[in-house]
Amino acid sequence: MKIRSQSSFIAPWAIALALLSAGRPADCRAAAPAADPAPSQAEYVPKLGEFPPKGVGVYLAGELVEIDHVNRRGALRLTGDGVADRYHAAPSHRFALLPYGTVRYHGAPAELVDVPIGTVLHGYFVLPPEGDTALPVPDKNNRRYFEPHTYAVSLADSFSFFADRGRAWKIESVDSMTGKLKVTATGPAGGDGWSGEQTFEFDESTRVWKGRQIAAAADLAPGQIAQLNFTWSPQWEYGVVQAVDIWLDDESRAAAAEVQRKVHVRYQRHRWLAGWVDHVEHQPGGKGIVTVTLFGGMDPSLYEAAKAQAKPGGGAAIAAAEPTLRTWWHYHDAKNGPVLDFKETADAPTGSSGLQLRVQIRELLEGFRPGRIVRFRPNGFPSFKLPPEERVKNLDDR
Numbered sequence: 001m002k003i004r005s006q007s008s009f010i011a012p013w014a015i016a017l018a019l020l021s022a023g024r025p026a027d028c029r030a031a032a033p034a035a036d037p038a039p040s041q042a043e044y045v046p047k048l049g050e051f052p053p054k055g056v057g058v059y060l061a062g063e064l065v066e067i068d069h070v071n072r073r074g075a076l077r078l079t080g081d082g083v084a085d086r087y088h089a090a091p092s093h094r095f096a097l098l099p100y101g102t103v104r105y106h107g108a109p110a111e112l113v114d115v116p117i118g119t120v121l122h123g124y125f126v127l128p129p130e131g132d133t134a135l136p137v138p139d140k141n142n143r144r145y146f147e148p149h150t151y152a153v154s155l156a157d158s159f160s161f162f163a164d165r166g167r168a169w170k171i172e173s174v175d176s177m178t179g180k181l182k183v184t185a186t187g188p189a190g191g192d193g194w195s196g197e198q199t200f201e202f203d204e205s206t207r208v209w210k211g212r213q214i215a216a217a218a219d220l221a222p223g224q225i226a227q228l229n230f231t232w233s234p235q236w237e238y239g240v241v242q243a244v245d246i247w248l249d250d251e252s253r254a255a256a257a258e259v260q261r262k263v264h265v266r267y268q269r270h271r272w273l274a275g276w277v278d279h280v281e282h283q284p285g286g287k288g289i290v291t292v293t294l295f296g297g298m299d300p301s302l303y304e305a306a307k308a309q310a311k312p313g314g315g316a317a318i319a320a321a322e323p324t325l326r327t328w329w330h331y332h333d334a335k336n337g338p339v340l341d342f343k344e345t346a347d348a349p350t351g352s353s354g355l356q357l358r359v360q361i362r363e364l365l366e367g368f369r370p371g372r373i374v375r376f377r378p379n380g381f382p383s384f385k386l387p388p389e390e391r392v393k394n395l396d397d398r
Contacts, residue, residue, distance in 0.1 A: 044126050046098055046151060048323065049276055049371030051349035057124030058149040059192040063232050064121050065092050069113035070390050071324045072097040073135070076121060078147070080237035090145035091138045095125065099274065099323050099373050100351030101152045102297030104160035107227075107257035109264045109297055115157065120230040120241055122161040122193055125149035153350065154297075159227045159247070159256070161193060168227055172197075174220045179203045181243060186225060201233050202243040209245065209252035224248050265299050270382050271390075272317075272375035273302060274325050277368055278356065288364040289340065290318060292376055296353040303355050305378045309339040316359050317377040320367020326392045327375055331383040334375075335368075337361045 044056040062076030075092035097103070103110045105119075115121070128135065128151055135150045162168060167187035174181055181200045189195065208215040226248050230241040247253045275294035282288045294306065309316050315338045319330035327333070337360040348354030357376070367374065377383065 046126055046129050048099070048129070048373075049278075051100065051351045052126070052153065054350050056350065057126055057153050058147075059122070060093065060125055060147065060149070061120065061122045061193070062093060063236070064115060064117055064119050066094075067112045067115070067117065069111060070326065072101070072112060074112055076123075077232070077236070079120075080235075080239050093147055093150070094135050095123070095150050095152050096135055096324075097152045097155070098126075098351070099276065099325060100295040100297075102154050102295075102351075104154075104156040104164070104297075106157065106260040107160050107163050107253060108260035109299055110260055111264070111267055112155075113267075114260065114263060115155075118231040119157055119244070121155050121157060123155040124153045126151050126153060158193075158229050159245070159253070162187075163227055163253070165191060167193075168225050169198075171220060171222055171224045171226060173222055174217070176217055181220070181246075183226070200228065200230070200241060200243045201235075202246070206243050207245045208248065209256065210248045211251045212255050215248065219248065220246065227253055261299055265301060268298060268302055270384065271325075271327075271386065272319065272330065272377040272381060273298065273306060274321065275353075275374060275376055277370050277372050277374060279370060280364065280368060282364070286363050288361055288368070289358055290361050290364070290368050290374075291356060291358050292318065292374060293356045294353040294376060296348065296351055298353065303353055305380065306355060306357060306376065307342055307344075309378045310342045310357065314339050315379050316357070317383070318359060318361065318368065319375045319377070320365055321373040321375050322392055323373055325373065325375070326390060327386070328392050329385060330375055330377075331385055333365075334377065334383075335361045335363050335365060339378075 042058070044052055046052060060076065060078060062078040064074060065077045066075040068074065073094070073096045075094045078090070078093050097112070103112055103115065105114050126149055138146050156164070165188060167185055169183040170186050172182040172184055179201050181202050182197070183200065184197050185195045202217065204217070206217065208217060208219055210219055226246050228243045228247075229245040231244040233240045233242040247256060273294050275292045277290055278293050279291040280288050294303065306316070308314060315336060317334035317336045319327050319334035321327045321330075340358045340360055342355060342357045345352070345354035345356070361368070
């Protein structure tokens with residue numbers, strides 16, 4: 001892994017397009033691995049209603065130490081670089097997901113709530129939107145360690161990050177006495193994250209997966225091709241990590257991805273698909289046609305459900321949302337209408353699904369203006385009141 005300094009940042013700039021894709025089958029092997037793009041747009045400032053160009057983002061990796069999953073925020077203890085003062089004194093790197101920012105876990109789409117505290121995540125980050133003060137700057141004593149790129153375009157556990165790039169680990173040797181696992185990276189060389197020969201720690205707490213069952217450290221053997229997830233190690237400041245999960249075969253990886261995919265689909269069906277308003281065609285009597293582009297990174301079945309509504313009798317509901325993707329009472333406040341048509345873009349920009357739908361609405365709301373965030377509910381998705389913690393109660397509760 002490229003170890004980055006918290007006082008002077010030198011890192012590749014990239015955006016993991018695979019993490020923002022519209023999803024893949026449960027098999028975690030990527031058919032067409034995506035390489036990390038060339039450096040570009042390092043100082044990009046996001047704007048609502050504007051998807052970023054390809055190749056934006058600063059690569060950062062670290063242990064997830066805090067989450068506010070309702071507001072899609074959290075904090076990473078960035079990967080150590082061997083300087084003890086930085087490791088012990090630097091504050092955790094606080095981040096917020098952009099409205100179109102994605103999370104991947106176990107090779108499938110996810111939300112922050114799905115990722116256990118302590119998991120090592122890999123992400124691409126940009127500068128905050130202009131005027132944004134949601135993430136406070138550290139006090140002056142810690143400001144020298146502050147990394148200004150705090151808005152995440154994508155986050156992924158190691159399983160997803162490397163599998164999406166067609167990379168994995170070949171086990172070279174296993175030493176149960178010292179708890180050392182020597183591996184060599186396979187697949188496309190270069191790019192962000194660990195590469196080449198590496199030594200990772202493991203112990204009796206490490207979960208080993210083989211087929212659809214939990215195996216044991218005794219099942220680890222040279223020559224196996226594995227994916228791993230990681231957590232904190234006492235030698236973290238030197239870039240050392242502990243393997244928390246090891247998947248030894250395609251069956252175990254596919255099973256893990258399928259379980260997470262189903263968790264993701266259930267979550268999205270109850271909270272509806274996020275996107276933003278591109279255009280509004282005003283009509284007499286407060287009516288109008290709202291054109292919405294759905295964000296990327298969801299399971300393909302969800303987009304298919306949205307497209308299916310553009311048929312006779314098909315319809316949808318649209319609810320106003322915040323940039324955090326929180327809604328008010330989405331099942332109550334949403335406005336319904338038929339889906340008139342849809343358009344798909346093959347080469348969609350970063351963060352976009354490429355799916356744009358036009359919906360006839362009987363009553364336009366303030367939250368349906370161009371650039372505003374909405375939640376899109378195809379007919380057939382559940383419509384229930386969400387828990388109070390997930391709802392925006394008033395304009396100051398964001």
